[in-house]
Structure formats: structure tokens, C-alpha cells
Amino acid sequence: MMKARTALLLGSLSAALVAFALTSPRVVAADKVDPVADAKAFQNFFFQKFPNVKHEDFVNGPYSMNEDMKRQWQEKEEFPPYEFALDAGKEMFATPFKNGKTYADCFPNGGIGIRQNYPYFDTGEGKVVTLELALNRCREANGEAPYSYVKDEMASLTAYMAFTSRGKAMDIRIPDDRRALEAFENGKRYFYTRRGQMNFSCASCHVQSPGERIRAEVLAPALGILNALPIYRSEWSGMGTTSRRFITCNSQTRAVPLEPQADEYRDVEYFLSYVANGLPISGPGARP
Amino acid sequence: MPFVLLNTIFCRYLKPRNDALTAFPRKPALLLALVVLTGLAAHPAGAQSAIAEGEKLAFDRGKGNCLTCHVIKGGDLPGTIGPELKDIKAKYPDRNELVAILFDETKRNPQTMMPPFGRNRLLTDQEISAIVDFLQTL
Numbered sequence: 307m308m309k310a311r312t313a314l315l316l317g318s319l320s321a322a323l324v325a326f327a328l329t330s331p332r333v334v335a336a337d338k339v340d341p342v343a344d345a346k347a348f349q350n351f352f353f354q355k356f357p358n359v360k361h362e363d364f365v366n367g368p369y370s371m372n373e374d375m376k377r378q379w380q381e382k383e384e385f386p387p388y389e390f391a392l393d394a395g396k397e398m399f400a401t402p403f404k405n406g407k408t409y410a411d412c413f414p415n416g417g418i419g420i421r422q423n424y425p426y427f428d429t430g431e432g433k434v435v436t437l438e439l440a441l442n443r444c445r446e447a448n449g450e451a452p453y454s455y456v457k458d459e460m461a462s463l464t465a466y467m468a469f470t471s472r473g474k475a476m477d478i479r480i481p482d483d484r485r486a487l488e489a490f491e492n493g494k495r496y497f498y499t500r501r502g503q504m505n506f507s508c509a510s511c512h513v514q515s516p517g518e519r520i521r522a523e524v525l526a527p528a529l530g531i532l533n534a535l536p537i538y539r540s541e542w543s544g545m546g547t548t549s550r551r552f553i554t555c556n557s558q559t560r561a562v563p564l565e566p567q568a569d570e571y572r573d574v575e576y577f578l579s580y581v582a583n584g585l586p587i588s589g590p591g592a593r594p
Numbered sequence: 595m596p597f598v599l600l601n602t603i604f605c606r607y608l609k610p611r612n613d614a615l616t617a618f619p620r621k622p623a624l625l626l627a628l629v630v631l632t633g634l635a636a637h638p639a640g641a642q643s644a645i646a647e648g649e650k651l652a653f654d655r656g657k658g659n660c661l662t663c664h665v666i667k668g669g670d671l672p673g674t675i676g677p678e679l680k681d682i683k684a685k686y687p688d689r690n691e692l693v694a695i696l697f698d699e700t701k702r703n704p705q706t707m708m709p710p711f712g713r714n715r716l717l718t719d720q721e722i723s724a725i726v727d728f729l730q731t732l
Contacts, residue, residue, distance in 0.1 A: 503709070503714045503715070503716055504709040504714070504716070505700070505709050505710055505714060506707070506709070510707050511707075514705070514707060515675050515707060518673065518674045518675045519672075519673045519674040519675070520662055520663065520673045520675060521661065521662050521671050521672075521673050522671050522673075
């Protein structure tokens with residue numbers, strides 16, 4: 307009951323704040339987009355809510371929240387179920403396209419150890435570019451058909467690229483460009499907006515309830531939630547890309563999912579990755 | 595403002611896009627509920643079956659799916675997001691309070707995780723009524 311009371315209190319408190327903000331232009335001005343302050347508040351929220359979780363452990367999703375699960379997972383990591391995808395990804399990465407070029411030609415540093423810089427804001431295009439999108443653009447620029455964003459080939463490629471970046475701190479930049487700030491703000495809004503018949507926002511599950519069980523599944527914290535992607539899930543008996551996970555979370559809560567790599571998904575990925583700056587890449591991950 | 599709390603605020607400004615279903619007329623459901631309720635009062639055997647029906651609806655993954663978040667006696671694999679549902683009659687002697695919680699808990703608590711089953715047409719008024727009958731036995 308305590309929990310419900312606190313929630314009630316917070317609810318009316320923020321309602322009061324809105325009313326206040328609506329009548330006071332000065333507060334609205336002070337509320338302008340400030341990603342640095344947002345990232346700090348976001349991280350502190352989780353650090354304070356889970357004082358016993360080591361900061362770099364948040365990137366392990368549900369395992370950071372539950373000791374028993376963590377032990378089982380550590381045993382599993384000796385024979386990781388994503389290994390087949392890693393091997394496939396490595397080979398695909400090295401195999402030249404029909405025109406003789408490779409993925410390495412499309413990326414800084416030949417694509418090795420760069421996962422932590424994705425997504426980035428492309429000032430030419432004026433939009434967020436995710437790793438999955440960059441990989442398909444690379445294919446198309448070299449005369450190859452794009453891969454499905456939710457299937458194994460894309461998961462294998464991103465698994466390999468994440469693996470070469472393990473341990474590197476997430477390092478997302480917001481260039482000095484009004485549109486980049488808008489993309490960040492748009493991603494944040496998407497993340498906090500309730501939708502669908504169940505009336506959930508992403509934050510309902512991953513900010514309000516991390517560590518709680520929803521049926522048998524332990525909810526991952528939103529902090530560092532993309533650092534482990536792509537992930538192997540026993541439930542899927544296979545790998546899932548970031549696109550697949552977003553679509554699954556939307557449709558499981560009876561919200562209409564967006565197209566993979568829709569602007570809002572790109573923006574929410576930008577927001578979630580930026581607020582995880584400093585936390586290590588841990589992908590590919592494995593989930594029960 | 596700590597933006598970690600912003601979700602209630604956004605939902606005030608932006609109409610959720612996928613809520614087309616809320617536009618359905620409500621009269622038929624109400625009428626039906628009335629008919630059923632009158633039936634129940636006349637036949638106590640009907641009350642028994644409403645309780646059984648309520649339990650079924652509460653546990654059904656395509657309907658109430660209450661076990662997603664609540665421990666409920668007799669249900670498997672409960673989640674931990676909401677409080678255990680027990681001693682309900684002592685806590686909510688007025689069944690209208692329970693109907694209101696199921697219809698739209700965001701009225702009591704704008705931040706709640708609990709879906710607005712009635713408002714968003716996840717359950718009909720009749721189904722909510724049956725679930726409330728079941729809750730009162732817990």
C-alpha cells in the first residue's frame with residue numbers, strides 16, 4: 307500500500323506542477339531541452355533506486371535486478387547461446403559484396419569497436435542513424451538488397467559489431483544542431499507517452515517497474531537497456547535486434563507497433579542511448 | 595522538473611493514438627449488465643456462476659490477465675507489479691469502489707500501471723461486474 311500511496315502522491319504532485327507550469331511562462335522556459343541535465347537525472351534516478359547495483363551492471367538488463375537470475379546467467383555465459391550468431395556475423399562481415407567491397411568500407415575504423423557511437427545524429431540528413439540502418443544503407447550503396455530489420459542476418463551483424471566493442475563506454479553525441487535536440491526530445495516524449503489499449507508507456511515498465519515481475523519475466527531497467535542488444539531469447543529461440551524488441555514491446559501491450567526504423571523508433575533509440583552514456587557495451591546479450 | 599515522472603503529464607497533452615476503441619457506444623453493455631444483474635438477484639445459483647465466470651475472466655490472458663501483476667489465490671505465475679489481491683471485501687466493502695478501480699484506476703492514481711479496463715474497452719461492464727463478484731470472495 308505504501309507504494310500505491312507514494313505513487314498517488316507523486317501523481318498529484320506532477321499534476322500540480324503541470325498546472326503551475328501552465329500558468330508560469332518562466333517555468334516553461336527553464337524546462338527547455340537540456341540533454342546533459344536529463345542524462346544526469348536519469349542515471350541518478352536508477353542509481354538511487356538500486357543503490358546495491360554496480361553502475362556498470364545496469365547494462366545487463368533483468369540480470370542486474372535479480373541475484374538468482376544473475377547466477378544462472380553467469381553459468382550460461384560459459385556456453386553462450388548467441389555464439390552461433392557471432393560466428394555467422396563475423397563471417398558475413400568479412401565476406402565481400404558482389405562488387406568486391408565489404409562492410410568495413412562503410413564504417414569508421416573498418417567497423418571494429420564502434421558500436422558505442424551508434425545511433426548518431428547525421429547533420430547532412432537531419433536525422434538519427436542507427437547501426438541497423440547504417441548496415442542496410444551500406445548494403446544498398448553496394449548494390450545488395452537490404453536485410454529484414456527483425457531477422458537473424460541483421461542480428462548476427464550487429465552481434466558481431468557489438469562484440470568487438472564490449473566494455474567500451476557508450477558515447478553518443480548531440481551536435482550543435484536544433485534538429486538533433488528535437489530528435490532527442492522527440493525520443494524522450496515517445497518513451498514517456500502512454501499508448502495502446504493497456505495505456506502503458508515504455509517508462510511504465512522500464513522506469514516505474516524495473517526488477518518487478520510481469521508474469522514470470524523480470525523487467526529490465528531503462529538505464530543501459532540498449533547496451534546489450536542484440537539479444538538471444540530462449541522464448542524466441544533465437545536472436546532479436548533492437549527493432550524486433552521495440553516492436554515486440556509495443557505489440558505485447560496491444561499498442562500498434564511502428565515500422566522498423568520509423569523516425570520515432572530512431573529517436574527513442576537516440577534518447578535511450580544518450581542517457582546511457584558512460585555505461586559499457588555488453589552485447590550481444592542472452593536472456594531466459 | 596524531474597522528467598522521470600513526466601509520463602502522466604504527456605498523457606494529458608497527447609491523446610494516445612491507438613485508443614480508437616474507446617469511441618464505442620457504451621449503452622448496450624450497460625443494458626446487458628442490468629439484465630444480467632436482475633437475473634442474478636432472482637437466482638442465487640446465477641451468483642455462483644458469475645463468480646466462476648469472474649475468476650475465469652480474471653485469469654484469462656486475453657481478458658483481465660490480472661495475474662500479470664497480482665498474486666491471486668488459485669492462479670499460476672503471478673507478477674509482482676501490483677499488491678496481492680486478498681481480503682478484498684474488508685478493504686473495499688463497497689463494490690462500486692472495485693468497479694471504479696477496474697474501470698479506470700488512473701482516476702485514483704494517474705501514475706498507475708493498472709490498465710483502464712473499462713475506459714479502454716478491454717472488459718465490458720458485465721465482465722467487470724463478474725470479476726468484482728469474484729474479487730469479493732478473496
